[in-house]
Amino acid sequence: MNTPSPAPGPRDALVVGANRIPFAKAGGCYAQASNSDMLTATLDGLVARHGLAGERLGEVAAGAVLKHSRDFNLTREAVLGSALDPRTPAYDLQQACATGLETVVQVANKIRLGQIDAGIAAGVDTASDAPIALGDGLRRALLDAQHAKTPMARLKALAAIRPGDLAPETPQNAEPRTGLSMGEHMARTAAEWGISREAQDALAAASHQKLAAAYDSGFFDDLVTPFLGLSRDQFLRPDSTPERLAELKVVFGKDGFAGQPGTLTAGNSTPLSDGAAAVLLSSPEWAAEHRLTPLARFVDAEVAAVDYVNGPDGLLTAPVFAVPRMLERQGLSLQDFDFYEIHEAFASTVEVTLAAWEDAEFCRTRLGLDAPLGPIDRSRLNVKGSSLAAGHPFAATGGRIVGTLAKLLHEKGSGRGLISICAAGGQGIVAILEAV
Numbered sequence: 400m401n402t403p404s405p406a407p408g409p410r411d412a413l414v415v416g417a418n419r420i421p422f423a424k425a426g427g428c429y430a431q432a433s434n435s436d437m438l439t440a441t442l443d444g445l446v447a448r449h450g451l452a453g454e455r456l457g458e459v460a461a462g463a464v465l466k467h468s469r470d471f472n473l474t475r476e477a478v479l480g481s482a483l484d485p486r487t488p489a490y491d492l493q494q495a496c497a498t499g500l501e502t503v504v505q506v507a508n509k510i511r512l513g514q515i516d517a518g519i520a521a522g523v524d525t526a527s528d529a530p531i532a533l534g535d536g537l538r539r540a541l542l543d544a545q546h547a548k549t550p551m552a553r554l555k556a557l558a559a560i561r562p563g564d565l566a567p568e569t570p571q572n573a574e575p576r577t578g579l580s581m582g583e584h585m586a587r588t589a590a591e592w593g594i595s596r597e598a599q600d601a602l603a604a605a606s607h608q609k610l611a612a613a614y615d616s617g618f619f620d621d622l623v624t625p626f627l628g629l630s631r632d633q634f635l636r637p638d639s640t641p642e643r644l645a646e647l648k649v650v651f652g653k654d655g656f657a658g659q660p661g662t663l664t665a666g667n668s669t670p671l672s673d674g675a676a677a678v679l680l681s682s683p684e685w686a687a688e689h690r691l692t693p694l695a696r697f698v699d700a701e702v703a704a705v706d707y708v709n710g711p712d713g714l715l716t717a718p719v720f721a722v723p724r725m726l727e728r729q730g731l732s733l734q735d736f737d738f739y740e741i742h743e744a745f746a747s748t749v750e751v752t753l754a755a756w757e758d759a760e761f762c763r764t765r766l767g768l769d770a771p772l773g774p775i776d777r778s779r780l781n782v783k784g785s786s787l788a789a790g791h792p793f794a795a796t797g798g799r800i801v802g803t804l805a806k807l808l809h810e811k812g813s814g815r816g817l818i819s820i821c822a823a824g825g826q827g828i829v830a831i832l833e834a835v
């Protein structure tokens with residue numbers, strides 16, 4: 400009879416380091432850079448900071464939401480272009496804006512199970528170099544021509560191309576099942592929850608002030624590597640005041656809802672952005688062997704999805720559902736956190752998330768809870784700014800947030816932090832990090 404193999408782990412997975420390049424406006428400083436350029440630069444920044452040149456890691460997991468077909472092996476190619484040992488395996492993963500954090504979950508779980516000792520989780524996106532595809536008619540005709548066995552058959556295939564087939568297909572920032580952009584979805588949800596323009600603009604202004612102060616204090620010195628002439632996020636505008644933001648015109652939900660004006664503007668919505676972020680994770684033993692100081696421990700994660708097409712829940716509200724499941728598993732309450740990192744897809748996303756957790760009726764009927772999760776201490780929310788000020792290259796946001804929170808916990812020396820990131824398709828990912 401075979402003796403079962405000893406089960407490996409679970410052991411701790413630690414965040415040992417993080418790096419990102421400053422995020423740029425779409426069409427801005429990185430307009431000529433590809434996903435591959437940005438991801439490779441970000442990996443190399445991490446490698447240089449932590450002395451990992453020539454190191455063979457267990458794996459690198461990364462992803463991009465907007466990706467050219469030539470980038471079918473984006474992460475592996477970035478590893479081959481980096482200073483890491485070329486024998487480091489790599490793979491691509493994509494879960495819309497949850498991508499960056501999902502790669503962290505994958506790498507952390509493999510470390511916990513003893514399958515690998517160390518790995519990098521990363522994400523990259525470029526709205527400047529978004530893939531423009533051929534329309535279906537032209538693509539099919541070209542493929543038919545390529546597969547044709549004779550010159551005549553090739554000509555016949557090409558002759559099928561009609562002028563209308565020549566129009567390119569550009570990626571749409573819209574949900575395929577509703578045709579609405581994420582901004583339009585969010586505008587509707589914000590109106591349903593009665594989130595005021597003032598509250599959104601105040602949150603956006605605070606994000607800019609906090610991010611600027613964090614840069615000024617040197618907080619990002621060991622988290623951000625300058626790239627292509629940029630040393631701070633290009634979108635960061637310390638002059639963003641609530642008064643200034645109040646002057647901006649509505650861009651999503653322009654017609655308003657139930658007689659109330661729309662509230663989402665370019666100032667309280669994330670900008671289309673370019674950038675990359677990476678996180679180094681390892682076992683405690685690997686960190687000690689490499690004389691690296693752990694910043695935080697990865698504790699848990701949860702992913703939820705909502706039926707935003709047929710059901711009552713807004714497109715970007717899935718984290719609202721994921722958090723109570725994770726809290727229950729961990730025996731924690733919403734108030735048991737020293738830091739809250741709630742991705743500012745839109746200022747109203749954060750406000751709706753917090754309002755839902757405070758709403759007794761919603762918590763009872765939609766989350767199945769006896770009591771609401773309750774309010775958080777707002778002074779612990781996004782304390783170093785978030786996506787409204789930094790920008791939001793979709794797949795890079797998770798790595799930015801994990802790096803920021805891990806460093807906050809390391810500086811504090813105790814406590815835990817909650818991460819919440821909404822994603823397209825009605826999904827959301829949440830996680831907990833703890834100080835070590």
Ligand SMILES: CC(=O)CC(=O)SCCNC(=O)CCNC(=O)[C@H](O)C(C)(C)COP(=O)(O)OP(=O)(O)OC[C@H]1O[C@@H](n2cnc3c(N)ncnc32)[C@H](O)[C@@H]1OP(=O)(O)O
Binds near residue numbers: 639643671745823
């Ligand atoms: C993807 C997922 O899975 C989940 C998610 O995260 S969902 C969230 C994804 N994000 C989005 O969908 C939003 C995407 N963003 C956009 O489409 C565009 O950035 C936008 C429509 C919001 C704005 O586009 P735009 O109008 O071209 O912006 P932009 O020209 O920079 O700004 C408009 C004006 O506001 C001003 N402005 C913008 N931000 C400002 C600020 N913080 N302070 C002061 N003024 C500001 C600009 O200076 C500009 O003023 P002028 O017209 O006088 O020049």
